Amino acid sequence: DQQVKQNSPSLSVQEGRISILNCDYTNSMFDYFLWYKKYPAEGPTFLISISSIKDKNEDGRFTVFLNKSAKHLSLHIVPSQPGDSAVYFCAAYAGTYKYIFGTGTRLKVLA
Amino acid sequence: DTGVSQDPRHKITKRGQNVTFRCDPISEHNRLYWYRQTLGQGPEFLTYFQNEAQLEKSRLLSDRFSAERPKGSFSTLEIQRTEQGDSAMYLCASSPRGPDEQYFGPGTRLTVT
Numbered sequence A: 001d002q003q004v005k006q007n008s009p010s011l012s013v014q015e016g017r018i019s020i021l022n023c024d025y026t027n028s029m030f031d032y033f034l035w036y037k038k039y040p041a042e043g044p045t046f047l048i049s050i051s052s053i054k055d056k057n058e059d060g061r062f063t064v065f066l067n068k069s070a071k072h073l074s075l076h077i078v079p080s081q082p083g084d085s086a087v088y089f090c091a092a093y094a095g096t097y098k099y100i101f102g103t104g105t106r107l108k109v110l111a
Numbered sequence B: 001d002t003g004v005s006q007d008p009r010h011k012i013t014k015r016g017q018n019v020t021f022r023c024d025p026i027s028e029h030n031r032l033y034w035y036r037q038t039l040g041q042g043p044e045f046l047t048y049f050q051n052e053a054q055l056e057k058s059r060l061l062s063d064r065f066s067a068e069r070p071k072g073s074f075s076t077l078e079i080q081r082t083e084q085g086d087s088a089m090y091l092c093a094s095s096p097r098g099p100d101e102q103y104f105g106p107g108t109r110l111t112v113t
Helices: none
Strands: A010-014 A019-025 A032-038 A045-051 A056-059 A062-067 A072-077 A086-093 A099-101 A105-110 B005-007 B010-013 B019-024 B031-037 B044-050 B053-057 B065-068 B075-079 B088-095 B108-112
Touching: A010 A019, A019 A032, A019 A086, A019 A105, A032 A062, A045 A056, A045 A062, A045 A072, A072 A086, A099 B044, B005 B088, B010 B019, B019 B088, B019 B108, B031 B075, B044 B065, B044 B075, B075 B088
Parallel strands: A010 A105, B010 B108
Antiparallel strands: A019 A072, A032 A045, A032 A086, A056 A062, A062 A072, A086 A099, A086 A105, B005 B019, B019 B075, B031 B044, B031 B088, B044 B053, B065 B075, B088 B108
């Protein structure tokens, strides 16, 4: 049973436009979430996190929104750049030192 | 480079052989994680160390898998009697505290033939 879901396996966006990547989770006890970016042949790289005491966290072009009632978070990238093309994973801290990752969304930013 | 390093980067082995992977975390990080990632999936948690203590193991970690972190620095993951289903990317990550962002190594890609 997938507790963290990324239902869009891929997304294409024009350079300069907004990219919105979505993530849903099933366990209301999850209280800390992270987004990672992964390029081919590299390990995932941390992007941004959000605690459940917030509903938004912003870092430069990256903003994460958390809707606890809907058990949904989203990552917004504005403006999108070709270098943002990668696979993006959301992850939830499940307690007892364990992180649960989604299956990833492959973002392609078209020049 | 002070990032997380893993060795080897690629390993091809025959079914039934034993393999061992090494992870060197960022030096000041006392938390170390092992994950397995298969095609089209996100990283799946395998095990967690805080210093030298292995505090959590996933049920994915069958008795053929063992991990150590003998001095609280580098860690090894051994797979005995490898099976074709063990073919995956094995990722190591470290963090200074938890919950917090984890810093991942480049992974070891295992192919069992």
